[in-house]
Amino acid sequence: MKRRGFLKLGVLMGSAPYLNAKAVTAFQKEFEAVSPVIEAVLEHIFPIGSQIPSAKETGLVHFVYETITHPSYDKDIRSFVIEGAKELDKRTQSRFVQMKHSQKEYALREYEMTGYGDNWLGRMMTLGMEGLFSDPIYGANPKEAGWKALGAYGGQPRPKTRYLGS
Amino acid sequence: MNAKHYDVVIIGSGASGGSVAYMLSKAGFKVALLEKGRLIRRDEFSKDELAYCRRDLVTPNLFEEYHVIEEKVDGKWVGTPTYESGWSFWNGNIVGGSSNFMSGMFHRLHPDDFRLKSRYGEIKGANVVDWPISYEELEPYYTLAEKLVGISGHYIPHPYEPPRSTPDFPQPPTRENAVVKLLDKSCQKLGVTPLVTPRAVLSQDTPDRHACYYSNFCGSYGCSSGAKGSAREAFVKPALATGNLTLMTNSHVKRLHTRQKDRVAYAEVVDTVTGEERKVYGDTFVVAAQAHESARLLLNSANKDHPDGLGNSSGELGKNLLFSGGGSGQGILSKKRLKEIRFEELMQTGLFVNRSILDWYFVDDWWDGKFKGGSVEWMFEHQNIISRARKDNVREGRYIWGKELGERLVKRFSEGKSIRFEIFNDWLPNDNCFVSVDPKHKDKYGMPVGRLRVEGHPQDLKVGRYIAKKCEAILEEMGAEEIYSSVSAAPSQNLVAGGCRFGDDPKRSVLDRYCRAHDLANLYVVDASFMPTGGSVAYSWTIYANALRVADHLIKRLGKG
Numbered sequence: 210m211k212r213r214g215f216l217k218l219g220v221l222m223g224s225a226p227y228l229n230a231k232a233v234t235a236f237q238k239e240f241e242a243v244s245p246v247i248e249a250v251l252e253h254i255f256p257i258g259s260q261i262p263s264a265k266e267t268g269l270v271h272f273v274y275e276t277i278t279h280p281s282y283d284k285d286i287r288s289f290v291i292e293g294a295k296e297l298d299k300r301t302q303s304r305f306v307q308m309k310h311s312q313k314e315y316a317l318r319e320y321e322m323t324g325y326g327d328n329w330l331g332r333m334m335t336l337g338m339e340g341l342f343s344d345p346i347y348g349a350n351p352k353e354a355g356w357k358a359l360g361a362y363g364g365q366p367r368p369k370t371r372y373l374g375s
Numbered sequence: 376m377n378a379k380h381y382d383v384v385i386i387g388s389g390a391s392g393g394s395v396a397y398m399l400s401k402a403g404f405k406v407a408l409l410e411k412g413r414l415i416r417r418d419e420f421s422k423d424e425l426a427y428c429r430r431d432l433v434t435p436n437l438f439e440e441y442h443v444i445e446e447k448v449d450g451k452w453v454g455t456p457t458y459e460s461g462w463s464f465w466n467g468n469i470v471g472g473s474s475n476f477m478s479g480m481f482h483r484l485h486p487d488d489f490r491l492k493s494r495y496g497e498i499k500g501a502n503v504v505d506w507p508i509s510y511e512e513l514e515p516y517y518t519l520a521e522k523l524v525g526i527s528g529h530y531i532p533h534p535y536e537p538p539r540s541t542p543d544f545p546q547p548p549t550r551e552n553a554v555v556k557l558l559d560k561s562c563q564k565l566g567v568t569p570l571v572t573p574r575a576v577l578s579q580d581t582p583d584r585h586a587c588y589y590s591n592f593c594g595s596y597g598c599s600s601g602a603k604g605s606a607r608e609a610f611v612k613p614a615l616a617t618g619n620l621t622l623m624t625n626s627h628v629k630r631l632h633t634r635q636k637d638r639v640a641y642a643e644v645v646d647t648v649t650g651e652e653r654k655v656y657g658d659t660f661v662v663a664a665q666a667h668e669s670a671r672l673l674l675n676s677a678n679k680d681h682p683d684g685l686g687n688s689s690g691e692l693g694k695n696l697l698f699s700g701g702g703s704g705q706g707i708l709s710k711k712r713l714k715e716i717r718f719e720e721l722m723q724t725g726l727f728v729n730r731s732i733l734d735w736y737f738v739d740d741w742w743d744g745k746f747k748g749g750s751v752e753w754m755f756e757h758q759n760i761i762s763r764a765r766k767d768n769v770r771e772g773r774y775i776w777g778k779e780l781g782e783r784l785v786k787r788f789s790e791g792k793s794i795r796f797e798i799f800n801d802w803l804p805n806d807n808c809f810v811s812v813d814p815k816h817k818d819k820y821g822m823p824v825g826r827l828r829v830e831g832h833p834q835d836l837k838v839g840r841y842i843a844k845k846c847e848a849i850l851e852e853m854g855a856e857e858i859y860s861s862v863s864a865a866p867s868q869n870l871v872a873g874g875c876r877f878g879d880d881p882k883r884s885v886l887d888r889y890c891r892a893h894d895l896a897n898l899y900v901v902d903a904s905f906m907p908t909g910g911s912v913a914y915s916w917t918i919y920a921n922a923l924r925v926a927d928h929l930i931k932r933l934g935k936g
Contacts, residue, residue, distance in 0.1 A: 259781030281430045283461070284438065314777075321773060330774055335765055342760045343425045358781075359788040361760050364422030364592035366599050372426040 389472020
């Protein structure tokens with residue numbers, strides 16, 4: 210039942226459970242460095258023209274950033290999101306973002322063949338769906354677009370505040 | 376440190392602690408109720424799936440407070456901290472405890488659950504014993520809980536339905552989805568008797584609580600109308616109204632201290648927000664921290680007079696921990712194959728399935744033999760949107776993404792609905808299921824964490840599989856597709872009992888028949904810890920009933936009865 214093993218790629222993980230203000234700034238920089246890769250992956254998984262809203266239209270990458278930066282988010286998975294994107298970037302010689310659709314598909318399917326890549330892509334799918342199908346208050350389900358697509362709606366009462374803060 | 380003195384100090388505000396707090400404060404005792412978590416009021420709850428179901432908002436951060444779970448790997452016991460596995464054994468650390476988040480499917484134990492050993496004899500490898508009390512002694516308190524908690528239902532006589540002292544429930548059942556027509560008909564065709572599930576959810580308004588408003592998101596969420604019979608709604612709120620109850624939130628008890636050998640003098644309490652420590656003094660102490668945490672507290676309270684933990688002269692403290700055996704299964708009722716009811720009726724949200732089966736509570740099968748079986752609850756798959764969207768998006772080991780993912784999700788949500796069964800059967804007490812304190816791992820307060828060895832008995836799996844097969848046949852009869860079931864040996868971390876067995880022999884039990892520690896005159900444990908065997912239904916109603924029984928005893932003993 211150990212799950213931490215497969216989150217690791219020879220990189221030691223941080224030990225502080227919470228990000229303090231200084232760490233948030235450092236983390237923001239780290240995220241910004243890989244943000245285009247994460248954004249491109251999300252757009253590949255949740256493309257424009259699908260029956261559900263797309264990553265691009267909903268600003269999903271911003272949701273991912275806010276989510277994993279919050280203290281309540283598992284610190285090891287936070288690191289894993291960054292490290293996994295770096296690994297994809299490395300495997301594609303930093304060309305992933307510019308690739309054509311078919312090349313991206315090939316690169317992601319190759320990455321998926323590794324246990325590590327498979328877990329990372331699974332995490333991207335989970336984070337993406339958390340955004341698209343959570344309450345509109347979290348920003349990635351604008352005007353309940355995700356809920357409307359599925360015909361399934363959150364219950365009453367809806368949250369008036371975000372667990373993430375304002 | 377400042378110090379205060381109360382008639383009774385209760386540790387934990389969940390189903391049992393809340394019940395005792397209510398009864399004693401009503402009777403005029405000055406009561407302190409210590410709750411590790413915060414208070415979330417009725418009007419603060421929302422159906423925020425992210426906050427309540429996908430983040431640790433109502434349970435501790437596992438990197439700060441955790442358990443170590445021991446499982447057998449290649450013949451050796453291996454302990455894994457839950458911050459490693461993500462497998463949390465916390466169940467709602469707020470006022471009212473996990474009762475805030477229950478689904479509220481309530482059943483009484485059967486009279487034979489109190490005398491399992493006499494009735495069924497020894498089972499090899501299991502530590503089965505009879506209870507020191509009978510069903511008849513607990514029955515008045517099941518009835519009292521029905522009234523105070525607010526249990527709705529409709530009594531249908533059945534050979535395995537325990538006898539009742541009142542003809543029916545105080546309120547009629549909650550409203551039901553039309554799928555019950557199909558389920559009832561399918562059961563009857565197979566000779567199975569479906570029963571209406573008693574539910575700790577009000578179907579009608581009461582002076583202080585509103586009826587259910589069928590939000591479609593009941594289990595795992597706090598209730599916004601007060602319909603759900605959580606300890607917070609049913610007991611803590613009215614107890615506060617007496618003026619005799621002092622509710623102390625964010626108050627975690629690290630240890631209990633004795634002065635005389637046989638009396639607890641005070642609780643050592645840490646404020647979970649400020650970190651400040653204080654002492655809370657009382658005449659009587661009532662531990663209700665949920666089974667595995669109650670045993671941990673008593674073990675961590677060891678001192679020179681009680682070197683192995685408070686109340687542990689028998690060596691039984693923490694032993695015979697129980698979970699719930701069983702498993703679950705489901706199938707999809709699809710638009711194209713649906714019979715008996717209209718698809719629009721099936722898709723109506725919010726209404727309950729409200730069906731239980733007790734036909735296999737005791738089994739006498741020509742092929743499988745005679746054994747204690749279990750109960751079954753029927754429900755729709757949990758309606759959480761993110762979790763329904765996230766599952767099953769893999770084909771031949773590869774993720775489905777892109778436009779195909781969108782098509783798949785829309786189809787899943789619009790063309791069918793999954794119906795599900797859950798099986799509850801005895802988790803037989805055995806030598807490899809217990810809680811101790813970890814020799815190395817400590818929580819953020821510096822206290823050793825609970826170390827849980829969680830092995831089940833092979834009989835539990837046999838029973839679960841027997842019942843799962845019967846339920847799969849019902850799903851087939853209903854015309855469900857993609858039917859599957861899973862009966863697992865993994866413990867149910869939200870259904871925990873045992874660890875402080877009650878009994879008449881102080882050498883073989885931790886508590887006496889009134890749940891008082893044999894070794895200490897003023898220490899009680901009132902959560903599910905007392906149960907020597909668990910029965911084959913969820914524990915909640917029995918926890919409420921037993922806590923009310925103990926509270927009644929305390930009132931008489933302490934002189935206000």
